[in-house]
Amino acid sequence: MAFLARRLGFYLITAWVAITVNFFIPRLMPGNPVDLVFDRVRHAISPAALHAFTIAFGIDNKQSLISQYFGYLDQILHGNLGISITFFPTPVSSVIRGGLPWTLFLVGVSTVLSFLFGTLLGMVAAVRRGTWVDALLPVTSFLSAMPYFWMGLLVLTVFAVNLGWFPLSGGYSPTVTPSFTWGFISSALDHAILPAATIVVSSIAGWLLGMRNVMMGTLGEDYVLLAEAKGLPQRRVTFTYAARNAILPNMAAFALSLGFIVSGALLTEVVFSYPGIGYLLFEAVENEDYPLMQGIFLMITLLVLLANLLADVMYAALDPRTREVA
Amino acid sequence: MLTAPEPPGHAAPVETGGALTPATTPAPAGLLLEVRGLCVDYGAGPGAVHAVDQVDLVINRGEALGIAGESGSGKSTLAHAITRLLRPPAEVTRGQVLYHQRGPGTGGPVDVLTLSKSQLRRYRWEQVAVVFQSAMNALNPVIDVRSQLTDALRTHRPSMSRSARRARAAELLDMVGVSGDRLRSFPHELSGGMRQRVMIAMALALGPDLVVMDEPTTALDVVTQRQILEKIEELRAEFGFAYVFITHDLSLLIDTADTIAIMYAGRVVEVAPAKRLYIRPAHPYSRGLLGSFPALTGPRRELTGIPGSPPDLRALPVGCPFAPRCGQAMDICRTSYPPSTSLAPTGEERHLVSCWLSAQSAGSPPSHNVNYRRAEGNR
Numbered sequence: 019m020a021f022l023a024r025r026l027g028f029y030l031i032t033a034w035v036a037i038t039v040n041f042f043i044p045r046l047m048p049g050n051p052v053d054l055v056f057d058r059v060r061h062a063i064s065p066a067a068l069h070a071f072t073i074a075f076g077i078d079n080k081q082s083l084i085s086q087y088f089g090y091l092d093q094i095l096h097g098n099l100g101i102s103i104t105f106f107p108t109p110v111s112s113v114i115r116g117g118l119p120w121t122l123f124l125v126g127v128s129t130v131l132s133f134l135f136g137t138l139l140g141m142v143a144a145v146r147r148g149t150w151v152d153a154l155l156p157v158t159s160f161l162s163a164m165p166y167f168w169m170g171l172l173v174l175t176v177f178a179v180n181l182g183w184f185p186l187s188g189g190y191s192p193t194v195t196p197s198f199t200w201g202f203i204s205s206a207l208d209h210a211i212l213p214a215a216t217i218v219v220s221s222i223a224g225w226l227l228g229m230r231n232v233m234m235g236t237l238g239e240d241y242v243l244l245a246e247a248k249g250l251p252q253r254r255v256t257f258t259y260a261a262r263n264a265i266l267p268n269m270a271a272f273a274l275s276l277g278f279i280v281s282g283a284l285l286t287e288v289v290f291s292y293p294g295i296g297y298l299l300f301e302a303v304e305n306e307d308y309p310l311m312q313g314i315f316l317m318i319t320l321l322v323l324l325a326n327l328l329a330d331v332m333y334a335a336l337d338p339r340t341r342e343v344a
Numbered sequence: 345m346l347t348a349p350e351p352p353g354h355a356a357p358v359e360t361g362g363a364l365t366p367a368t369t370p371a372p373a374g375l376l377l378e379v380r381g382l383c384v385d386y387g388a389g390p391g392a393v394h395a396v397d398q399v400d401l402v403i404n405r406g407e408a409l410g411i412a413g414e415s416g417s418g419k420s421t422l423a424h425a426i427t428r429l430l431r432p433p434a435e436v437t438r439g440q441v442l443y444h445q446r447g448p449g450t451g452g453p454v455d456v457l458t459l460s461k462s463q464l465r466r467y468r469w470e471q472v473a474v475v476f477q478s479a480m481n482a483l484n485p486v487i488d489v490r491s492q493l494t495d496a497l498r499t500h501r502p503s504m505s506r507s508a509r510r511a512r513a514a515e516l517l518d519m520v521g522v523s524g525d526r527l528r529s530f531p532h533e534l535s536g537g538m539r540q541r542v543m544i545a546m547a548l549a550l551g552p553d554l555v556v557m558d559e560p561t562t563a564l565d566v567v568t569q570r571q572i573l574e575k576i577e578e579l580r581a582e583f584g585f586a587y588v589f590i591t592h593d594l595s596l597l598i599d600t601a602d603t604i605a606i607m608y609a610g611r612v613v614e615v616a617p618a619k620r621l622y623i624r625p626a627h628p629y630s631r632g633l634l635g636s637f638p639a640l641t642g643p644r645r646e647l648t649g650i651p652g653s654p655p656d657l658r659a660l661p662v663g664c665p666f667a668p669r670c671g672q673a674m675d676i677c678r679t680s681y682p683p684s685t686s687l688a689p690t691g692e693e694r695h696l697v698s699c700w701l702s703a704q705s706a707g708s709p710p711s712h713n714v715n716y717r718r719a720e721g722n723r
Contacts, residue, residue, distance in 0.1 A: 238431075239481055240476050240477075240478060240481040240482040241481060241482055241483055241484040241485075243429055243431075243476070243482075244474065244476060244482050244483075245484070245495075246429060246468075247427055247429055247468055247469065247473070247474045248468060248469045248473075248495070248496045248499070248546075249464070249465040249466065249467070249468030249469045249470065249496070249499060249500065250495055250496065250499050251465075251499060254495065254499075258484070258487065258495075259484050262484075262486055262487070263484070263485065263486055266486075336486065337485075337486055338485070338486060338488075338530040338532070339485060339486075339530070339532050
């Protein structure tokens, strides 16, 4: 518990630093969002409305930096991230809320699947080295070395355009409305298969290689030999003795990768025009939508911190050696 | 090749006393394990290294057999071969490891090297347990001591209840002098000596006939070493198991072992009762080993050591591999491997040595086996 409290304190401070940096960076850049909106609506806006925006964006130059900063903190704590320019006048928080479920679903599920399959195959590859399983290594490495957008386009061309098995873009068919009905869910699944498959295929090599290499090391350890000498069932030797130790680094990497679920699939979502956070970020960049970018970055930062905390807790649970008070 | 082992029943006084599991009777004297002509190679083809070469050994019930030799002499490889724990590229190329089951009507000895997977699982730990050199690496760092003590019980004694297994684990720890509250500890929370005690407790969990200890005290300080050795002897007196104690430190064996085997370049060059080896070592290499540590008692003598360095197993000389380092080497030593000569007067003791000095003074004709080197020609 003391361990957890200490880590939590550390991450709270880190989060505060991240939020503060997030506040200052846009203010150090030239130009401001109000001018952007002003340009966008072709100057057809009254000075009074312009002033209202200035206040809404929290960049009221009449206020001191300090009071702007506290105003900003206050807004953040209330979940107010400003107003998006791309989707003007929707608030950033609702734009993000609209994209988040798609990304969490698509990238979350495919990250978990990739980790599970990769780790399992890595275990098999370590135990049965010298058999056909070894062929997995060059094949998966090749797939992960392939430029992702190229693979995405290739897959789209073959399976969506030529064969017509899967839809070409989007998160669900325009003919259904998002709801908890079978029609919508099956449409969403149908749209997710191709992007999810490309994510799994391109990322599985990392899990596989990592697990295989560490597991080959632990298989050579004395405690595995001793477990064998004890006449324990093969299952227990492989899992409780070899894999249980070998999985530690992969597990830590997995916990960290959870933090990047939200940001990690930018290319996927762009190639497949998938309505998630990555796609939003892409649009935000294209439209110089600073409030949206800032909101997404802030969310990514906080999620990465959360994933780090999770990794710490998980590691402490899995490896008794890290529980010691340092 | 060493001559055929002599019949059992004379080597070690078999300790009787309380058996480990209630049902067993005190171990009867007699043959327990016989190693015959065992060869282990690392790799194959002309580049193969013969880590263990034509080794014959006999272990009787309740006997403490010490195996001493320099690094790379094949001691650990031999231990792994006996327990069938060799991993590629190591491979047994010939020989037998005969395990003599207890009691009549069990159908004679079985060759451990030909056991099927399921037979092997039953043989392991139930009959032969092992203790490895580094207890730090031999205990699984992520599961607690109790689970590591009880998992062998769960596998081999499926009828045992969970609470009985736990009670047994506590009893085992108590036996080796570790307090019971250490059951929930993880290996990194224990000291080196405690870890080695836990290893020994683990080895005795099923009441094996034989415990193979591969340098069990090497990583420990001398005081702890002594304590562990005394504990092992005490437990042997109580439970009557035999053990093989492998070490590079011959001085450890003089007091505790019944019989000592000296290994050099993969071969057993001398086997003798411990006291006899100490007083009358026959092989120049054994004399060298004995001369490289001070005696604890008795008159002062000069330490001599052994000149030269351990042989390169990939390029062993023809003849006796020790000849290049031997002060008494003769011409014949450089051409052919010495036959095994028995120096024991009658069947009373076994003292075998593979050295031309003994072979010639004993007048044994160098008949069989001259010029024999397995490495040559027959591959």
